[in-house]
Amino acid sequence: MSSKSDFYPDILLFGQLVEALTSDSKTFYDAAFRKDSNRHILGLFSINEDAAAYANLNTEEEIITKILNELDEIFDGQASEHYVKHIIQNWSKEPYIKGAYSYTFDNDQLETVDALKAPLDNKVYFAGEALSIDYQATVHGACQSGYAAVEQMLG
Numbered sequence: 001m002s003s004k005s006d007f008y009p010d011i012l013l014f015g016q017l018v019e020a021l022t023s024d025s026k027t028f029y030d031a032a033f034r035k036d037s038n039r040h041i042l043g044l045f046s047i048n049e050d051a052a053a054y055a056n057l058n059t060e061e062e063i064i065t066k067i068l069n070e071l072d073e074i075f076d077g078q079a080s081e082h083y084v085k086h087i088i089q090n091w092s093k094e095p096y097i098k099g100a101y102s103y104t105f106d107n108d109q110l111e112t113v114d115a116l117k118a119p120l121d122n123k124v125y126f127a128g129e130a131l132s133i134d135y136q137a138t139v140h141g142a143c144q145s146g147y148a149a150v151e152q153m154l155g
């Protein structure tokens with residue numbers, strides 16, 4: 001969200017810092033922090049149940065209204081007062097994405113991943129962040145899984 005003022009701190013975490021990228025917690029952050037810019041951009045990163053509270057709303061207008069109301073409560077009405085415009089990237093609504101990244105597994109992760117990455121007919125091989133055990137949910141996890149799939153193909 002673009003704002004007329006930086007009424008917010010560099011980062012506003014709900015929950016623990018170490019859990020911020022993997023749990024239900026959400027994080028507001030100064031998206032222009034240390035950038036060569038004098039614009040005020042406030043970001044919100046939210047996943048899982050917390051994100052569902054926004055992502056399941058029907059329109060962008062409902063989402064931004066909910067966010068502004070939350071911020072207004074914390075910052076005494078300053079969010080609405082200084083609001084300029086916003087961009088929302090709702091990955092849950094992207095038909096070929098449907099979310100941010102894999103999170104928890106209903107059953108044992110190792111067993112599930114092993115079953116998912118079993119090739120079809122030794123012709124079709126699978127890779128992606130969800131299939132990385134050590135670096136799940138990351139770009140490097142997706143790359144590592146890709147290399148592992150190629151090794152499996154060649155092996």
Ligand SMILES: Cc1cc2nc3c(=O)[nH]c(=O)nc-3n(C[C@H](O)[C@H](O)[C@H](O)COP(=O)(O)OP(=O)(O)OC[C@H]3O[C@@H](n4cnc5c(N)ncnc54)[C@H](O)[C@@H]3O)c2cc1C
Nearest residue numbers: 091096097099100101127128129130136137138139140142
């Ligand atoms: C907001 C956000 C922030 C993130 N920040 C970080 C970060 O700071 N650092 C980090 O390491 N990771 C980050 N990640 C995670 C990282 O982006 C993913 O883990 C990584 O991109 C997964 O790569 P992938 O190849 O497994 O899947 P994807 O990148 O999702 O690739 C899958 C592709 O398959 C396509 N596809 C799906 N279905 C079909 C179909 N039926 N036919 C044809 N194509 C199809 C999709 O369009 C997509 O292009 C972030 C993710 C999000 C959403």
